[in-house]
Amino acid sequence: MRRKRGLSRQPDSLRDLRPGQSGVVTHLDVNGALKRRFIDMGITPGVRIYVVKEAPLGDPIEINLRGYELSIRKSDAFRIKIMLAKDVDQK
Amino acid sequence: MNKTAVIQPPKKTTLRKHFTAALLGNPNCGKTMLFNALTGSNQYVGNWPGVTVEKKIGRLQSNLEGELVDLPGIYSLSTYSIEERVSRDFILNENPDVIINIIDGTNIERNLYLTLQALEIGRPMIIVINMMDEVKKRGDTIFCDKLSGILGVPVIPISAKKGENIALVLKEVEQAAYARPIPPKILYDQSTYDAISRITQILAEEENHHNIPFRFYATKLLEDDSACITLLGLNSDQCFRINRIIEEYERESAFGDRQTMLSDARFCFIEQVVAKSVKRKYQQGEMTLSDKIDRIVTNRWLAYPIFFTILFLMFMLTFQTVGAFLQDVLQTLFDNVLSPLLTSFLLSVNAPDWTQGLLVDGILNGVGTVVSFVPLIALLFFCLSIMEDSGYMARAAFIMDKLFSKLGLSGQSFIPMIMGFGCSVPAIMSARTMPSEKDRRLTILLTPFMSCGAKLPVYGLFAAAFFPEYQGYVIFGMYLIGMVVAVLSGLLLSRITFRGDTMPFVMELPPYRLPSLRGTCRLTWDKAKDFLIRAGTIIFAMSIVLWFLQAFNFHLQMVTDNSQSMLALIGACIAPVFIPLGFGTWQATVSVLSGFVAKEAVVSTMAVLYAGQAGGSNALVAGVQAAFTPASAFAMMVFVLLCAPCMAACATIKREMNSWKWALFTYAYQIGAAYIVSLLVYRICLLLF
Numbered sequence: 001m002r003r004k005r006g007l008s009r010q011p012d013s014l015r016d017l018r019p020g021q022s023g024v025v026t027h028l029d030v031n032g033a034l035k036r037r038f039i040d041m042g043i044t045p046g047v048r049i050y051v052v053k054e055a056p057l058g059d060p061i062e063i064n065l066r067g068y069e070l071s072i073r074k075s076d077a078f079r080i081k082i083m084l085a086k087d088v089d090q091k
Numbered sequence: 092m093n094k095t096a097v098i099q100p101p102k103k104t105t106l107r108k109h110f111t112a113a114l115l116g117n118p119n120c121g122k123t124m125l126f127n128a129l130t131g132s133n134q135y136v137g138n139w140p141g142v143t144v145e146k147k148i149g150r151l152q153s154n155l156e157g158e159l160v161d162l163p164g165i166y167s168l169s170t171y172s173i174e175e176r177v178s179r180d181f182i183l184n185e186n187p188d189v190i191i192n193i194i195d196g197t198n199i200e201r202n203l204y205l206t207l208q209a210l211e212i213g214r215p216m217i218i219v220i221n222m223m224d225e226v227k228k229r230g231d232t233i234f235c236d237k238l239s240g241i242l243g244v245p246v247i248p249i250s251a252k253k254g255e256n257i258a259l260v261l262k263e264v265e266q267a268a269y270a271r272p273i274p275p276k277i278l279y280d281q282s283t284y285d286a287i288s289r290i291t292q293i294l295a296e297e298e299n300h301h302n303i304p305f306r307f308y309a310t311k312l313l314e315d316d317s318a319c320i321t322l323l324g325l326n327s328d329q330c331f332r333i334n335r336i337i338e339e340y341e342r343e344s345a346f347g348d349r350q351t352m353l354s355d356a357r358f359c360f361i362e363q364v365v366a367k368s369v370k371r372k373y374q375q376g377e378m379t380l381s382d383k384i385d386r387i388v389t390n391r392w393l394a395y396p397i398f399f400t401i402l403f404l405m406f407m408l409t410f411q412t413v414g415a416f417l418q419d420v421l422q423t424l425f426d427n428v429l430s431p432l433l434t435s436f437l438l439s440v441n442a443p444d445w446t447q448g449l450l451v452d453g454i455l456n457g458v459g460t461v462v463s464f465v466p467l468i469a470l471l472f473f474c475l476s477i478m479e480d481s482g483y484m485a486r487a488a489f490i491m492d493k494l495f496s497k498l499g500l501s502g503q504s505f506i507p508m509i510m511g512f513g514c515s516v517p518a519i520m521s522a523r524t525m526p527s528e529k530d531r532r533l534t535i536l537l538t539p540f541m542s543c544g545a546k547l548p549v550y551g552l553f554a555a556a557f558f559p560e561y562q563g564y565v566i567f568g569m570y571l572i573g574m575v576v577a578v579l580s581g582l583l584l585s586r587i588t589f590r591g592d593t594m595p596f597v598m599e600l601p602p603y604r605l606p607s608l609r610g611t612c613r614l615t616w617d618k619a620k621d622f623l624i625r626a627g628t629i630i631f632a633m634s635i636v637l638w639f640l641q642a643f644n645f646h647l648q649m650v651t652d653n654s655q656s657m658l659a660l661i662g663a664c665i666a667p668v669f670i671p672l673g674f675g676t677w678q679a680t681v682s683v684l685s686g687f688v689a690k691e692a693v694v695s696t697m698a699v700l701y702a703g704q705a706g707g708s709n710a711l712v713a714g715v716q717a718a719f720t721p722a723s724a725f726a727m728m729v730f731v732l733l734c735a736p737c738m739a740a741c742a743t744i745k746r747e748m749n750s751w752k753w754a755l756f757t758y759a760y761q762i763g764a765a766y767i768v769s770l771l772v773y774r775i776c777l778l779l780f
Binding site for chain 1 (some may be wrong): 166167169171198200201204346350351354355358382385389390391392394395485488489490492493494496502595596597598599600601
């Protein structure tokens with residue numbers, strides 16, 4: 001779906017979230033072993049993810065979900081499609 | 092139609108007394124501490140066959156004869172990574188009598204994901220909840236009886252660090268080992284449950300599938316686990332029926348794909364379980380102490396200064412202060428005490444000359460070489476262990492990852508490489524903790540390019556002889572060349588040899604914990620012992636061989652003139668290889684070969700060969716100036732920098748790679764890279780100067 005220019009893009013993947021924002025995972029845009037890896041680490045549709053911070057060089061990012069913290073590269077975070085959570089600033 | 096079952100029925104336990112337990116759990120949940128507590132000092136460390144994953148077996152401290160196998164820390168029983176495959180194969184094929192599943196009480200939800208899969212296998216199991224001391228500190232309560240009732244297995248709360256309840260664990264293990272396996276009581280949602288049951292029925296049709304965990308395989312098939320499909324040897328009709336069941340299942344949910352649905356079912360069940368058996372004091376959203384520490388430690392501006400300070404302190408401790416002191420002590424012990432003692436003893440019994448050579452120069456020297464590495468290894472691993480157990484190591488990987496991802500590695504490669512600047516041996520040993528085998532192998536290959544401390548005297552000598560005004564720059568230049576070659580090699584090899592199965596870099600950042608002194612000392616001791624036994628024997632043997640080669644000529648007579656020895660003649664044969672590099676003399680070749688013993692030996696050999704009888708550093712410099720040109724000196728420095736490391740490191744490489752194929756590839760690559768770069772350097776210098 002094309003977005004009109006000028007309107008700010010809605011974050012649609014984990015990579016688009018900024019530190020302090022939360023998102024709920026809608027689906028994983030990847031297959032096979034990579035998907036397995038995400039699922040095994042608890043990143044499944046419906047889970048709420050809070051972005052804690054970025055590493056000093058901008059990559060990877062630290063996320064909080066299910067009560068623990070993971071480090072994930074932005075290129076992989078891109079594969080995790082999310083919906084922006086209504087209330088930000090809360091884990 | 093394939094009727095023969097590929098999976099064998101489980102082995103029967105022959106003796107009632109001897110049983111095997113497997114320790115299964117996530118990384119970072121204190122598994123090692125529990126393993127040590129349950130086995131005491133009766134441990135054996137090796138590798139799982141053919142892979143770089145460490146295997147630990149220990150004897151249980153109990154009245155009955157029990158063996159405990161430490162499985163690698165994993166998050167799930169997929170076949171995704173080597174660790175998972177090793178663990179899963181062990182449980183399914185070797186049939187341990189009881190599985191001890193250790194979970195982290197502060198992180199139950201994620202840990203239970205693995206627990207459920209293990210329960211589905213149906214082998215007797217006990218659950219041990221570790222870190223109960225932290226759970227109590229947080230004010231949370233875990234109702235172990237309730238949890239036990241829901242999951243159908245004993246649940247024991249412990250604190251491995253404090254040693255609480257370990258005896259109870261042993262008791263439960265013994266009881267469970269002889270108990271009958273009970274069917275798992277996991278209640279998924281109806282459609283998942285139906286799908287699993289129907290697939291299980293199909294699997295159970297084969298007559299020769301006895302005592303095989305159908306339920307487990309059914310869930311794995313539902314998850315689209317490809318390894319399973321081939322392993323079970325199902326015929327096409329069965330596959331067709333199973334696929335139909337799975338497709339129906341997928342249609343019933345909005346998710347629409349089997350992997351997601353099954354894991355969602357699992358997490359739903361876990362949420363129910365936790366809701367019934369865990370009472371939390373605080374909401375999960377609040378900032379913990381770890382978060383507060385991280386605000387500083389991974390802060391954009393403070394992260395790198397803090398990191399490099401910590402590294403600097405580690406190096407100071409290991410190579411300057413304590414480490415240097417211990418090394419001096421050992422050196423004095425060998426040179427000034429043991430060596431003369433042995434010599435005088437041999438003289439007093441009128442032993443022939445060659446025995447003195449063999450015992451003092453060969454054996455004692457060999458032992459001395461091995462032992463001299465121990466302080467380095469002990470101190471470095473002491474520091475590393477603290478960094479790992481405290482949780483800082485994960486943060487270090489976090490901040491260094493971006494730089495390493497370009498090379499096809501991850502941030503976790505940083506620590507081994509940085510240690511390589513000190514000594515390759517512990518650096519290579521520390522690569523063991525990295526999660527992916529590909530990363531491990533590539534890191535082990537690249538680490539020796541980080542110029543180790545022993546090579547420094549070589550640069551110092553040549554720099555003093557040929558580039559006296561620019562000594563600092565030259566030496567720094569060598570380090571730089573090493574790093575550049577490592578980077579280029581990483582880029583090259585990650586595209587060619589180490590291609591494929593790029594894991595997404597998803598790494599856990601465990602909460603900060605105070606490392607236990609006992610655990611750290613234990614690990615340090617284990618590593619030092621491991622080195623002494625494994626690499627030590629090889630180094631020792633090699634020292635004797637090399638002494639022999641340089642003390643005797645081909646007629647097996649002892650020689651006083653070095654140039655007549657076997658080593659010299661071998662050097663003379665190889666020397667022509669180095670002519671294009673500018674240092675094709677037998678003395679230079681022998682010096683380089685002696686670097687195989689220890690890189691420090693290069694200078695001492697050169698001292699013997701070039702300074703002649705007069706000796707002294709001036710004579711050495713003069714001798715070197717006469718024998719080399721600036722260009723060839725530079726080329727030789729580069730060759731020593733890049734070529735395969737000393738035999739201690741080579742032995743360690745073989746040990747960690749756990750495969751001759753990879754070890755030889757590593758040596759070949761390094762020697763090849765050394766030759767090519769050295770050649771280029773020499774030719775370019777000739778052209779320019």
